[in-house]
Amino acid sequence: MGDPRVPVRSPLVPVVWALGSAALAYLLMGYTERSLLEVGVWAILLAEASLVSLPASSGNRLSLALAVSAALPFVLSSAGAVDLGAAGAASAMGLLGTWMFRTLRSDPAEEVMAAVLRHGFGVASYLVVFAGIVSMAGAFPAAAGNVDGVRLVAFAVAGSLWFLIETSLWAFMVFGRNRLSRRYLWLLAVKDWTVVLSLLTTGALFGFAWGELGFWAVVIAGIPYGFAHLAFYRSQESRRTYGQTIRALSRIPEVAGLSPKGHSDRTASIAIEVGQDLGMTPDEVTDLQYTALMHDIGRITLNEPSILKMGFTDEDIARWGAEIVAEAPYLSHVAALVRQQHQPYRRPGEERDVDLPMSSKIIKATSAYDHATMELGFSPLEGLEVLHRGAAYDFDPDVVQAVRRVLERRGVVPA
Amino acid sequence: MHGAKRRKIQIAASYAVLGLVVLGVLIWQQKFPPLALWLAFAFAFAFFDWRSVEVNDRMLMSPTVMVALTAAVAFGPGTAALGVAAMAALGAFSADDFRQRRWFQPIANFGQLVVTAGVSVFVLEWFLQQAPLPSTGNTFWLWIAGGSAVAATVYGLINYTFVTVAVRAVFEKRDLRPWSNLGQLLPSYLLMGFVGGLLGATYTILPVVLPLVFVMFIVGYLSFASYGQLREAHEATLRGFIKALEAKDLYTRGHTERVAYFAQLVGEEMGFNGTRLERLRWAALIHDVGKLAVPRDLIRKKGKLTEDEYEELQVHAHVVEEILAEVEFLRPMVEIASSHHSHYDGGGYGGVGHTHGEQPSSEACILAVADAFDAMTSTRSYRMALSQDYAFSELRRNAGSQFDPEVVEALSRALGRTSERYGSPHLASEEEARRLAEGPQVTSHG
Numbered sequence: 139m140g141d142p143r144v145p146v147r148s149p150l151v152p153v154v155w156a157l158g159s160a161a162l163a164y165l166l167m168g169y170t171e172r173s174l175l176e177v178g179v180w181a182i183l184l185a186e187a188s189l190v191s192l193p194a195s196s197g198n199r200l201s202l203a204l205a206v207s208a209a210l211p212f213v214l215s216s217a218g219a220v221d222l223g224a225a226g227a228a229s230a231m232g233l234l235g236t237w238m239f240r241t242l243r244s245d246p247a248e249e250v251m252a253a254v255l256r257h258g259f260g261v262a263s264y265l266v267v268f269a270g271i272v273s274m275a276g277a278f279p280a281a282a283g284n285v286d287g288v289r290l291v292a293f294a295v296a297g298s299l300w301f302l303i304e305t306s307l308w309a310f311m312v313f314g315r316n317r318l319s320r321r322y323l324w325l326l327a328v329k330d331w332t333v334v335l336s337l338l339t340t341g342a343l344f345g346f347a348w349g350e351l352g353f354w355a356v357v358i359a360g361i362p363y364g365f366a367h368l369a370f371y372r373s374q375e376s377r378r379t380y381g382q383t384i385r386a387l388s389r390i391p392e393v394a395g396l397s398p399k400g401h402s403d404r405t406a407s408i409a410i411e412v413g414q415d416l417g418m419t420p421d422e423v424t425d426l427q428y429t430a431l432m433h434d435i436g437r438i439t440l441n442e443p444s445i446l447k448m449g450f451t452d453e454d455i456a457r458w459g460a461e462i463v464a465e466a467p468y469l470s471h472v473a474a475l476v477r478q479q480h481q482p483y484r485r486p487g488e489e490r491d492v493d494l495p496m497s498s499k500i501i502k503a504t505s506a507y508d509h510a511t512m513e514l515g516f517s518p519l520e521g522l523e524v525l526h527r528g529a530a531y532d533f534d535p536d537v538v539q540a541v542r543r544v545l546e547r548r549g550v551v552p553a
Numbered sequence: 554m555h556g557a558k559r560r561k562i563q564i565a566a567s568y569a570v571l572g573l574v575v576l577g578v579l580i581w582q583q584k585f586p587p588l589a590l591w592l593a594f595a596f597a598f599a600f601f602d603w604r605s606v607e608v609n610d611r612m613l614m615s616p617t618v619m620v621a622l623t624a625a626v627a628f629g630p631g632t633a634a635l636g637v638a639a640m641a642a643l644g645a646f647s648a649d650d651f652r653q654r655r656w657f658q659p660i661a662n663f664g665q666l667v668v669t670a671g672v673s674v675f676v677l678e679w680f681l682q683q684a685p686l687p688s689t690g691n692t693f694w695l696w697i698a699g700g701s702a703v704a705a706t707v708y709g710l711i712n713y714t715f716v717t718v719a720v721r722a723v724f725e726k727r728d729l730r731p732w733s734n735l736g737q738l739l740p741s742y743l744l745m746g747f748v749g750g751l752l753g754a755t756y757t758i759l760p761v762v763l764p765l766v767f768v769m770f771i772v773g774y775l776s777f778a779s780y781g782q783l784r785e786a787h788e789a790t791l792r793g794f795i796k797a798l799e800a801k802d803l804y805t806r807g808h809t810e811r812v813a814y815f816a817q818l819v820g821e822e823m824g825f826n827g828t829r830l831e832r833l834r835w836a837a838l839i840h841d842v843g844k845l846a847v848p849r850d851l852i853r854k855k856g857k858l859t860e861d862e863y864e865e866l867q868v869h870a871h872v873v874e875e876i877l878a879e880v881e882f883l884r885p886m887v888e889i890a891s892s893h894h895s896h897y898d899g900g901g902y903g904g905v906g907h908t909h910g911e912q913p914s915s916e917a918c919i920l921a922v923a924d925a926f927d928a929m930t931s932t933r934s935y936r937m938a939l940s941q942d943y944a945f946s947e948l949r950r951n952a953g954s955q956f957d958p959e960v961v962e963a964l965s966r967a968l969g970r971t972s973e974r975y976g977s978p979h980l981a982s983e984e985e986a987r988r989l990a991e992g993p994q995v996t997s998h999g
Binding site: 286287289290332335336339340342343346347350351352354357358361362363365366369370372373376377379380382383384386387389390393394438462463465466467468469 | 616690694748751752755758759760761762764765766768769770772773774775776777779780783784785786787789790791792793794796842845869872873876877879880881882883
């Protein structure tokens with residue numbers, strides 16, 4: 139998926155933006171007693187932290203900068219009240235620094251811009267809501283005197299809001315680029331809640347400890363963060379390898395010459411986009427990907443001479459494939475999808491089959507499309523025509539429309 | 554009464570009595586910590602203890618030690634040992650045990666965890682009493698965190714001793730394997746103790762951070778758990794696939810599982826442990842996957858293959874191996890698996906990551922012996938199973954050239970110890986076995 143890219147049409151945009159944030163920081167410095175040095179140190183820390191990123195399953199690039207920003211209303215406060223001027227100025231300068239550092243590291247310009255914008259919106263609302271709750275708490279007698287408790291509540295509320303803003307903005311920006319279903323994107327972004335939660339919590343933990351314990355705060359917040367960081371990386375790594383393993387296994391019938399080369403890979407790549415287009419959840423799309431990769435695994439049985447003599451149908455391939463996939467307990471639901479891949483979505487004189495899973499229908503259509511274009515030598519438009527003609531019984535018209543949209547987006551058929 | 558069961562009852566009873574005694578002494582000597590605080594820690598402790606993550610073959614990891622020591626420092630001297638021992642007592646009884654109607658694990662764990670927690674926290678309490686005031690800064694922090702690290706090491710040692718004794722008495726010696734690397738375990742105990750002490754001390758100064766610390770632990774733990782689950786899914790998928798693909802060919806059915814078993818026996822005999830042993834087992838599981846891409850008539854061919862046919866078989870096999878080697882974590886295992894046809898003296902066919910003329914890795918040598926042993930002691934399309942004695946005499950005859958002599962002897966010792974026997978009880982020679990397979994009743998359409 140990658141990070142969304144805001145199209146930067148003119149080199150003037152970053153210049154205007156940079157001058158704007160510098161001016162904002164200058165303006166905000168007027169509202170604080172703190173020295174430029176103190177605010178500047180936090181700003182530099184924020185910019186440095188943006189270079190340490192955590193793997194998020196959505197591809198949204200979440201960095202340790204979130205933690206530093208979350209700590210700002212704690213470390214820049216006097217007598218419990220948040221020093222909004224200083225925190226705001228530190229954020230503005232910090233984001234300017236983020237932009238500079240990441241540009242120096244030659245990260246793609248659009249990606250950096252998008253990340254900085256999201257972070258800017260997020261942190262601004264976080265700081266304002268945090269400060270608002272802290273200042274309003276004085277009105278409640280129950281909260282009076284319990285400064286730390288009030289700050290914890292303020293953090294929880296403002297942090298949740300920030301999470302919603304960050305994820306929504308990310309989904310919105312990706313949607314602007316490649317028109318996937320909004321539901322899919324938003325669910326994908328929300329799946330990152332563990333990463334966001336651990337970053338914000340690290341910030342708050344550091345913020346609380348900094349005032350009382352000084353530099354030990356770095357150790358106290360740093361070590362739990364380190365554990366979480368490693369755990370995220372291992373989990374990410376292991377997810378990636380799992381996909382690789384399944385892909386490798388799916389290629390065995392191909393290298394044995396029992397099914398066409400690259401067919402399952404290509405089918406999977408179209409099927410994923412069709413699933414995303416139709417608003418499936420990220421988990422459903424992952425299952426769809428595995429199903430597409432393994433839909434032809436039953437063909438491994440075809441090196442049995444007696445079977446070749448007797449002949450076989452698509453249903454046999456589906457059944458053998460499902461039997462093989464079902465051997466892996468973790469893939470039993472994928473096996474069910476493989477099993478039904480050959481079913482027509484409706485039969486003559488009947489209503490459409492409502493029990494047939496969407497994934498199986500997608501595999502049927504995308505596999506047929508790949509067969510038509512890659513083996514029968516049809517053009518993409520002719521391949522699409524095959525699907526349209528089969529829409530009476532074989533291919534679900536909704537899926538066919540989605541395939542059309544995906545091909546238009548890829549630019550292989552005219553829109 | 555059956556011996557194993559009697560030993561189980563002995564161990565469970567003595568551990569439980571020991572645990573009850575420690576708990577009794579603590580109730581008599583100490584006060585109970587504030588209930589709300591205790592409940593929060595008890596919840597975290599049980600959460601982690603019931604859901605340990607398998608990181609390596611049967612080696613479970615969970616941050617319970619850290620939670621126990623954070624709690625101990627938070628409770629403070631005079632209540633800590635009782636509080637933590639009570640947490641441990643609760644943590645020993647998991648829902649899983651009840652569901653699976655296990656009685657031995659929870660009872661033995663109750664006893665050993667209470668004693669472990671009670672004694673190690675008692676050590677910590679000494680440090681807590683000696684510690685200077687928080688105002689001393691670094692001295693205070695180092696004193697508490699250091700004391701906690703010492704206590705965690707004590708925790709690890711006691712826990713290790715109890716588990717070792719129980720496993721030795723009740724299960725076979727082989728089950729000790731995951732526990733055989735105390736040296737690797739202790740540093741992680743030390744670190745977790747250090748962090749636990751720090752966090753506990755932070756709580757005493759700043760109680761408000763407690764929810765944040767719990768959130769961090771649970772979030773980190775969840776990702777770690779998902780790593781563990783995926784790892785499991787990974788293995789199950791690969792194993793399931795290979796079994797299923799293999800099942801399409803009746804003649805190799807069961808071969809992979811047996812080779813994996815023999816390889817594991819030899820690996821243990823030669824002192825492999827942890828990751829290395831696991832890697833060997835996986836290599837054995839995938840050692841024949843290359844055959845899946847080989848035309849069936851070649852696999853089923855009666856009698857010996859010609860030189861050309863053998864060459865073709867290797868080429869096909871290597872295509873599959875190259876594909877699997879693209880999966881990063883499989884690469885070392887594929888390298889072992891694909892060079893199991895190479896000879897000890899460097900002859901034979903090489904594979905991925907192995908060149909002709911080099912001595913193959915000891916893992917590949919183990920696999921070669923395990924494969925050949927199973928090939929001889931199981932019935933093939935062209936001959937009946939040979940006897941185990943014949944198989945060993947063949948292996949020894951070719952030891953030093955085709956096979957690693959050390960591996961052959963290790964397999965012989967391991968099978969002698971488990972007193973398992975494979976192959977036909979009486980058949981002696983290759984020729985006789987072939988003649989029997991070609992008898993009138995056996996017809997194959999391969």
